[in-house]
Amino acid sequence: MTLLWTPDLELGISVIDSQHQRIVDYINQVDHSRQTASAAELAEVLDELVDYTLSHFAFEETLMEEAGYPFIKAHKKVHQLFTKRVDAFQQRTKAGEDVTEELLHVLKAWLVNHIKRDDKDYSAIVIENMEAATERVKARKGGFFSRLFK
Template sequence: MTLEWSAELEIGIPVIDSQHQRIVEYINKVELAHQHHSQEELLLVLDELVDYTLSHFAFEETLMEEAGYPFIKAHKKVHALFTRRIAGYQQRAKSGEDVTEELTHTLKAWLVNHIKHDDRDYSGIVKENMNAATKRAKAKKGSWMSRLFG
């Protein structure tokens, strides 16, 4: 059963929500590889999922750092533990083991739980920081631009 993206999974930061949607697509591709009984397809999708997830984690952590999120160390630890867990699945799959059913269940459960709890915890402070940065950029732009062209 595929994982459907819904408003329940949104944290209100469009760029992060978009990245989470992409991860949902990768999870559904893992399930599709299982349905096709294709270890080769699974390995390709798993490589893409791992690469994309690592870049997503780095981006998310940068936003948290810039916003001064007080629980960033704990959040990074959750990301690192998940990364190691998925690397274990990846190694098992490379050795020929069929991990797709277990992996799909783990990915779905982890992502939904992580978004609804861990990511929602930081979303408020990150949104505030992004809004403040946007206001500062507009004020800067407006100040010299309006003087130059006003």
């Protein structure tokens, strides 16, 4: 069954929401490989999903660090554990095992729960930090150079 992006998965951080939507697309590609019984497609999509998710985690963790999110260590640990779990699925797939059903269940449940709980927890502080950074940039635009070039 296709995983649908719904408004309750939105954090209000457009770049993160877009990345999460892309991960949903990858999960749906895994589902497509299940429907077509394509082991080659599954292996390829799984590799792409892992690469994309790792870069997403790194980006997300950078935003949390910049915002001073107090529970970043725990959040990083959740990311590390998930990465290890998916790596195990990759290894089993490469060994010829059909893990598609189990993998889909894990991916769908993990992503939805992670966004709704763990990611929602950091979203307010990251949004606040991003807004403050935007205000600092706007304040600088009214500084020395804008007075010079009026």
